[in-house]
Amino acid sequence: MAKSGEILSKLTEQGYRITPQRMMILDAIENAEDHISAEEILTLVCLQYPNVNISTVYRTLELLKQLGMVTETDFGDGRVRYHSIKKGRHHHLVCQKCGGIVDMEESIFNPVKETLLEQYGFDADIHHMAIFGYCKKCR
Amino acid sequence: MAKSGEILSKLTEQGYRITPQRMMILDAIENAEDHISAEEILTLVCLQYPNVNISTVYRTLELLKQLGMVTETDFGDGRVRYHSIKKGRHHHLVCQKCGGIVDMEESIFNPVKETLLEQYGFDADIHHMAIFGYCKKCR
DNA sequence: ATTATTGATACAAGGACTTGCAGTTGCATA
DNA sequence: TATGCAACTGCAAGTCCTTGTATCAATAAT
Ligand SMILES: [Zn+2]
Ligand SMILES: [Zn+2]
Ligand SMILES: [Zn+2]
Ligand SMILES: [Zn+2]
Numbered sequence: 001m002a003k004s005g006e007i008l009s010k011l012t013e014q015g016y017r018i019t020p021q022r023m024m025i026l027d028a029i030e031n032a033e034d035h036i037s038a039e040e041i042l043t044l045v046c047l048q049y050p051n052v053n054i055s056t057v058y059r060t061l062e063l064l065k066q067l068g069m070v071t072e073t074d075f076g077d078g079r080v081r082y083h084s085i086k087k088g089r090h091h092h093l094v095c096q097k098c099g100g101i102v103d104m105e106e107s108i109f110n111p112v113k114e115t116l117l118e119q120y121g122f123d124a125d126i127h128h129m130a131i132f133g134y135c136k137k138c139r
Numbered sequence: 140m141a142k143s144g145e146i147l148s149k150l151t152e153q154g155y156r157i158t159p160q161r162m163m164i165l166d167a168i169e170n171a172e173d174h175i176s177a178e179e180i181l182t183l184v185c186l187q188y189p190n191v192n193i194s195t196v197y198r199t200l201e202l203l204k205q206l207g208m209v210t211e212t213d214f215g216d217g218r219v220r221y222h223s224i225k226k227g228r229h230h231h232l233v234c235q236k237c238g239g240i241v242d243m244e245e246s247i248f249n250p251v252k253e254t255l256l257e258q259y260g261f262d263a264d265i266h267h268m269a270i271f272g273y274c275k276k277c278r
Numbered sequence: 279a280t281t282a283t284t285g286a287t288a289c290a291a292g293g294a295c296t297t298g299c300a301g302t303t304g305c306a307t308a
Numbered sequence: 309t310a311t312g313c314a315a316c317t318g319c320a321a322g323t324c325c326t327t328g329t330a331t332c333a334a335t336a337a338t
Contacts, residue, residue, distance in 0.1 A: 017285060017334070038325080053288045058325065078296080079324065093261045104259065111250045120243065121275030122232045136260030156304070156315060177295080192318045197295065217326080218294065 007069050016063065021045070021052050025060045029070060035081035071128035075101060083128055091128060095135035104131070146208050155202065160184070160191050164199045168209060174220035210267035214240065222267055230267060234274040243270070 007026065008018050028044040029036060038057050045052050061082055064070035071083050075094055091104040109126045116122045133139075146165065147157050167183040168175060177196050184191045200221055203209035210222050214233055230243040248265045255261045272278075 019286065021287075055326075056287060093255065093259060093263070095261075096264065102259065102261075104255075108251055108254055112247055115247055116232065116243075116270070116272075120232060120241065121278075122234075122241075122270075122272055123278040124232070124270050124272040125235065126270065126272075131255070131261075131263050131265065133255075133261055133263040133265075139260075139262040158316065160317075194296075195317060
């Protein structure tokens with residue numbers, strides 16, 4: 001399990017700078033109880049330092065995604081949510097009727113990933129997906 | 140293979156109306172060469188009747204999605220694209236480096252769908268997905 | 279130390295949808 | 309034909325996110 005320190009050194013290694021904004025944003029994601037939205041991150045960060053802009057949040061999230069530290073998922077409610085890779089890998093099942101969301105183990109896509117590699121030579125990047133459908137009691 | 144007539148009668152069956160706007164929008168999607176965006180649909184429709192609004196296009200697309208006549212896919216270029224189910228079911232592999240997009244057979248998710256049904260009782264709605272990753276020559 | 283260079287930020291404007299609403303259209307019953 | 313009702317549309321405003329730009333900060337070169 002990577003520590004925040006590792007993430008920050010990974011930034012410097014690649015020529016990125018460690019700024020107070022980035023530290024606060026990363027902190028907000030890692031300490032979040034649940035999957036967190038950009039607006040929620042901004043609110044938390046602004047408690048510490050009120051002049052941070054939402055565009056900085058989005059740009060930092062883009063950076064953390066590229067570095068593989070954070071995943072982005074659309075649960076279908078009009079805003080995207082973020083999750084630290086440190087807090088475990090998984091996917092979600094989202095019921096289109098009752099709105100229920102349940103966790104799903106990451107290994108479920110292994111057969112698909114293998115097939116894609118064999119048949120298409122494609123290295124699929126399947127992380128923290130939201131699969132839509134109907135749950136047991138709604139279908 | 141469903142004809143447009145069937146789609147239109149499916150609308151009336153469920154209490155929806157067949158309006159000129161809806162007919163033109165459906166026509167644009169079904170006659171499109173490729174996966175088409177809302178803005179492109181609007182442009183085509185406005186050639187016939189110039190006063191159609193983009194919100195009508197989006198509302199009609201939402202309706203056609205609900206009826207299972209049209210799929211919506213985000214290829215990661217900032218706008219969502221639509222595809223008529225009449226023109227065949229498939230998924231796509233999108234390379235995050237070269238941007239290449241290749242078709243993929245629909246059956247690839249069958250093992251996942253079966254597992255979800257058995258283990259979670261979840262009826263997954265997996266249609267016209269875009270899977271991101273790296274293609275043979277880019278990885 | 280001083281200057282150049284590059285990176286990062288805040289702000290504002292823009293793009294892709296979505297939503298609220300008032301007005302219109304089409305259908306049903308009388 | 310008139311009246312009521314529900315579906316639909318266009319318009320405008322709003323939301324979420326992205327992008328251009330001038331300014332500011334940190335590192336590198338002089
Ligand atoms: Zn999750
Ligand atoms: Zn449900
Ligand atoms: Zn397709
Ligand atoms: Zn490629």
